[in-house]
Amino acid sequence: MRFIKMQGLGNDYIFLNCLEGGPERLPELAAALSDRHFGPGADGLICLFPSKRGDFAMRMFNADGSEGEMCGNGIRCLGKLIRDWGLSDRTRLVIETRAGLRLVELLDGTDRERTVRVDMGVPEVGTPLELEAAGRRWRLTPVSMGNPHGVVFLENMDGLDLEMIGSALEKHPAFPGGINVEFVQVSARDRLRMRVWERGSGETLACGTGACAALAAAVSAGRAEPAAQVELPGGLLEVRWDRQSGHMDLTGPAVTVYEGEYPWKTDE
Numbered sequence: 517m518r519f520i521k522m523q524g525l526g527n528d529y530i531f532l533n534c535l536e537g538g539p540e541r542l543p544e545l546a547a548a549l550s551d552r553h554f555g556p557g558a559d560g561l562i563c564l565f566p567s568k569r570g571d572f573a574m575r576m577f578n579a580d581g582s583e584g585e586m587c588g589n590g591i592r593c594l595g596k597l598i599r600d601w602g603l604s605d606r607t608r609l610v611i612e613t614r615a616g617l618r619l620v621e622l623l624d625g626t627d628r629e630r631t632v633r634v635d636m637g638v639p640e641v642g643t644p645l646e647l648e649a650a651g652r653r654w655r656l657t658p659v660s661m662g663n664p665h666g667v668v669f670l671e672n673m674d675g676l677d678l679e680m681i682g683s684a685l686e687k688h689p690a691f692p693g694g695i696n697v698e699f700v701q702v703s704a705r706d707r708l709r710m711r712v713w714e715r716g717s718g719e720t721l722a723c724g725t726g727a728c729a730a731l732a733a734a735v736s737a738g739r740a741e742p743a744a745q746v747e748l749p750g751g752l753l754e755v756r757w758d759r760q761s762g763h764m765d766l767t768g769p770a771v772t773v774y775e776g777e778y779p780w781k782t783d784e
């Protein structure tokens with residue numbers, strides 16, 4: 517089975533072309549491909565499918581095989597890949613996700629790396645909650661970007677035990693389906709520093725939907741302007757919230773890493 521590995525700010529995924537039908541047992545395959553010791557290694561799997569509502573459809577699976585609704589870094593990579601595979605020469609593509617239709621716009625770039633902008637839809641910001649996790653109380657703002665997030669503001673992120681606190685909040689009983697958790701330090705009104713613990717994948721170097729959730733929570737709390745840079749361990753994402761339409765857009769890189777073959781037997 518042929519695959520391509522790509523990354524956006526180090527948030528890396530294995531991509532499969534499933535336009536003619538995908539392999540069986542996708543959740544199990546996602547976990548096998550994502551394994552960083554016994555497989556190619558990635559934060560998850562993204563599959564390209566045909567769509568009746570958009571130009572193409574995408575399904576994304578986390579490293580543990582669970583299926584997510586949307587992936588901001590992954591959809592940018594998929595936009596580049598559709599062009600690289602010669603499936604479309606358009607620079608604007610509508611991609612169907614489990615979170616709805618998303619417009620992907622290919623900007624400048626090379627064969628290896630391209631800047632891509634995505635209309636991420638309208639964020640839904642909930643009322644902040646006080647939660648007990650890992651022996652402490654946390655104030656968390658729930659945000660839906662089509663997938664569930666919880667944003668925690670910190671004065672200083674140095675020394676944060678992301679694995680312990682992130683995993684406790686991810687699986688908190690208040691969120692039966694789990695959440696992605698963003699820890700955010702507001703460095704300036706147009707710059708946020710963020711670390712993320714992703715549902716089903718653990719710590720990742722970046723998260724596109726998470727960066728949008730962080731800005732939506734920060735603007736709603738009066739802490740930031742609606743256009744900001746989000747600084748992640750993997751690099752910078754540009755996020756802009758158009759307060760008139762309510763839509764947020766996300767701009768960042770999409771990078772091809774390598775192409776490979778994986779011995780996946782469909783009859784196992």
Ligand SMILES: N[C@@H](CCC[C@H](N)C(=O)O)C(=O)O
Binds near residue numbers: 587
């Ligand atoms: N890394 C992604 C988000 C991936 C989905 C997530 N783990 C979930 O289960 O919702 C991004 O760039 O948005």
